[in-house]
Amino acid sequence: MSQRMSGLVWLLRGLGVVNIAAAVAVVAPRAWLAGCHELLGLGPFPAAPIAGYLARTTSLWFASFGILLWFVSRDIQRYSQLIAFLGWAMAIQGIVVFMIDCSEGLPLWWIAIEGPTCLLLGISLLGLRKSERNSSEDST
Numbered sequence: 001m002s003q004r005m006s007g008l009v010w011l012l013r014g015l016g017v018v019n020i021a022a023a024v025a026v027v028a029p030r031a032w033l034a035g036c037h038e039l040l041g042l043g044p045f046p047a048a049p050i051a052g053y054l055a056r057t058t059s060l061w062f063a064s065f066g067i068l069l070w071f072v073s074r075d076i077q078r079y080s081q082l083i084a085f086l087g088w089a090m091a092i093q094g095i096v097v098f099m100i101d102c103s104e105g106l107p108l109w110w111i112a113i114e115g116p117t118c119l120l121l122g123i124s125l126l127g128l129r130k131s132e133r134n135s136s137e138d139s140t
Helices: 003-020 023-027 030-039 049-073 080-104 108-138
Strands: none
Touching (some): 003 049, 030 049, 049 080, 080 108
8 A cells, every 4th residue: 555545545434433432422422512512602502402413413424424434435546536526525615614613703713623624635636646546657
């Protein structure tokens, strides 16, 4: 396994693990969700059922995405086009999320971290994938 290949695999797996960790929120007691909400400086957690539903289903989607990233990391050559798609999707998502965060009035620290991090991770996936493809073409 080349250094670049290793970097791409580790990035996919690292992102996968972070996303899989969101599964905790799927089954966490509502009090935990409320506590985290307040700890993040977002005020009291809304009592409406839709708030818990959105928190839990979004967390489930994140965990499912993490499983997908881990799966893809097992054969980066086979899933090269999917990795490119995921990189572009994450980069675009980073820009859109940044705009959403700004328009929703989230705390400045949140705005500065969420969207830009997603954008940079998407760009990193694209860059590592391109390097890996160039490396594998040179060795043939």
